[in-house]
Amino acid sequence: MEIAAEAVPVAPVRRVRITSIDVMRGLVIILMMVDHVRERFFYHILIGDPINLEIASASLFFTRLSAHLCAPVFVFLAGLGAWLYANPKSGIKRSPTHFLFTRGLFLLVLEIVLINQSWFGTIPPETIYLQVIWAIGLSMIALSVLVHLPYWAIATIGFLIVFGHNALVPINFSPGEWGYSLWTILHDRGALYAGDSLTIKISYPTLPWIGVILLGYSLGPLYASTVASEERTRKLLLLGLACLLLLAILRGFNIYGETLPWSAGKTMLDTIMSMLNFTKYPPSLDFLLLTLGTSFLLMSWLDTKDNAATRVLQTFGQAPMFIYALHLYVLLFCYRLVLATVGPNEGDLYRIDHVWQIWAIMAVLALVLYFPTRAFGRYKRTTDKAWVKYF
Secondary structure (H helix, E strand, C coil), rough: CCCCHHCCHHHHHCCCHHHHHHHHHHHHHHHHHHHHHHHHHHCCCCCCCCCCCCCCCCHHEEEHHCCCCCHHHHHHHHHHHHHHHCCCCCCCCCCHHHHHHHHHHHHHHHHHHHHHHHHCCCCCEEEEEEEEHHHHHHHHHHHHHHHCCCHHHHHHHHHHHHHHHHHHCCCCCCCCCCHHHHHHHHHCEEEEEEECCCCCCCCCCCHHHHHHHHHHHHHHHHCCCCCHHHHHHHHHHHHHHHHHHHHHHHHHHHHHHHCCCCCCCCCCHHHHHCCCCCCCCCCHHHHHHHHHHHHHHHHHHHHHCCCCHHHHHHHHHHCCHHHHHHHHHHHHHHHHHHHHHHHCCCEECCCCCCHHHHHHHHHHHHHHHHHHHHHHHHHHHHHHCHCCCCC
C-alpha cells in the first residue's frame, strides 16, 4: 500500500527502527553490565590490557573477553545508524551532519559531566577519565565531516585506519613534546592534562574508533529497505567468517595486528587464552577482527529472530544512553550501600569471591532496570521533545 508523501509526518519517519539492530545493541548492553559489575565488585584483581594471564583465571578471562564486543558494536552501529538516518525509508535523503555533530558534542559533555561522576561519585572529581562515550562522541564528530566525501572514500579511509593503525605503534611522544596531546587523543593512552587539583586522562584513544564508525557507515546499505533479509544475512555471515579467517592467519603466525605475540601454554586452554589475548586501548587490528567478525555473525543470526529473549534485548537496545547512565549510578549506589552496611573486606574495597557472582549480580541488575528502561523507551517513541533522541 502506498502512502502519499505529504501524509507522512517527519517525526515518525525518523523513529523507524530495525529490530535486529536494537537486539544486537541490547545484547552488548547486557555484556557491558557484566563488565561494569566486575569493575565494581571484582576490582581487587587488576587484569590489565592485554589481560595478565598470570593472575586471571579462565572464567575471569572469558568474562572480560565477552565484554570486548561492547565498544566495537556501539561504535559500528553508531556509523550504521548514521547511514540509516541519512537514508530513511521515506526515500528522501538528508544530511546526517548536524545530527552527528550535535550528538557527538552531547556525548562529550555527557562523559565529562555525568558519566565520569558515576565511577567515583566525587564532585568536583580529582581525575576525569575520557572513556568510551568520549570516543564515540569524537568519532561522530569526525564522521559528521567525512560524510561529505564520496562513498568509496569513506569506506577506504575506514579500512585504512582499521587495518593500518597498528603500524603506528612505534610512534610516541613524551609529555611536553609537540604532538603529545594530539597523539594521546588519537592513539596512545595517557594524561592529557595534569594539574595540582585535576588530572584528565585519555582511556580510549580515538583514531581506531573513527575507522570503525566509518566502516559502520559504509555497511549501512546492507540495511536498505531494498535489500532482502536473506541477502543481508548471507553477506553478514560471509563478512564475519572472512574477518575470523583473516584473524586466524594473522594471529596464528603472529604476522601483524597485535603487539603481544601469543605463546604455547601448559595446556590447550592456556594456549587458546594467549591467542585470544588482544590489546583494547587502542584496539588492535586483531581485537577488531575478533569482535567485529563475531558481531557480524551474531547480526546475521539475529536478523530474523523474534522471541521473548530478543524482545527483552530490543527494549535495552532502544534506549542505550539511558540504560548506560542509569546502570552506572545504580551500581555506584549499591556498592556504597554495601560498603556502608557490610564494610570492606579487601583493604578499602568490598569484593565478591567468585566470577559466577558477577553474572548473577548482572542478572538481577538487568531485571531491575528493565522496567524503567521499557518506560523510557515508550516515552522516547511517543514524545516530540528533541533532547530525547540523543538517548
